[in-house]
Amino acid sequence: MCGRFNLRLTSAELSEFFRVLDAPDLGIRFNIAPTQPLAFLRESEGRREWAVGPWGFHPVWAKSKSQILINARAETVLTNRTFSKSARERRCLVPASGFYEWQTAGSAKQPYHITLKTGEPIAFAGIFDHEGALCFMTTAPNAEMAEIHDRMPVILPPAVWDHYLDAGVTEPADIEPMLCSLADESLILTAVSTIVNNARNETPDCIRPA
Numbered sequence: 001m002c003g004r005f006n007l008r009l010t011s012a013e014l015s016e017f018f019r020v021l022d023a024p025d026l027g028i029r030f031n032i033a034p035t036q037p038l039a040f041l042r043e044s045e046g047r048r049e050w051a052v053g054p055w056g057f058h059p060v061w062a063k064s065k066s067q068i069l070i071n072a073r074a075e076t077v078l079t080n081r082t083f084s085k086s087a088r089e090r091r092c093l094v095p096a097s098g099f100y101e102w103q104t105a106g107s108a109k110q111p112y113h114i115t116l117k118t119g120e121p122i123a124f125a126g127i128f129d130h131e132g133a134l135c136f137m138t139t140a141p142n143a144e145m146a147e148i149h150d151r152m153p154v155i156l157p158p159a160v161w162d163h164y165l166d167a168g169v170t171e172p173a174d175i176e177p178m179l180c181s182l183a184d185e186s187l188i189l190t191a192v193s194t195i196v197n198n199a200r201n202e203t204p205d206c207i208r209p210a
Contacts, residue, residue, distance in 0.1 A: 074179035
């Protein structure tokens with residue numbers, strides 16, 4: 001799954017990399033957690049635009065407002081009642097510099113910071129609901145991620161961004177092929193300090209190698 005990530009780009013850098021002006025300025029973040037506001041890129045009336053929304057769907061069946069869903073399985077996102085409409089009609093890209101995952105070894109959990117080997121920003125495959133709340137899609141791990149976890153976020157290469165954001169693309173057969181694992185040997189996994197375990201810790205120490 002994906003439950004924590006970082007975004008260490010300025011508004012200007014986001015605008016330049018994704019080639020869409022006026023990216024929101026939410027500050028440099030080292031430890032973004034669910035319920036917090038996220039910048040995301042979507043298509044509206046045939047044009048890309050930036051928006052901001054909280055991380056976590058609030059499903060209609062939830063008994064409490066505190067019940068949220070932060071991830072959706074790519075294998076079932078188009079058939080699951082909670083996510084299917086968004087997966088067909090409200091897809092988005094969520095930028096990140098890197099994300100965190102924890103490897104369990106007995107009673108201990110070792111956090112890892114994961115980045116692209118290219119050093120480029122990450123574009124998570126996201127969806128949003130009618131209120132603008134966000135959810136990430138996850139899939140089976142590639143070779144590197146399989147060493148520490150049985151899931152990974154869907155990371156989209158620039159070549160499919162246009163197709164993924166296209167609101168006219170609504171058929172599962174056209175969407176499903178994009179929701180796959182990143183190619184092997186695309187990631188760098190670095191063990192980091194357990195300081196990242198606490199979402200209140202928002203310093204460069206979160207990504208410092210252990």
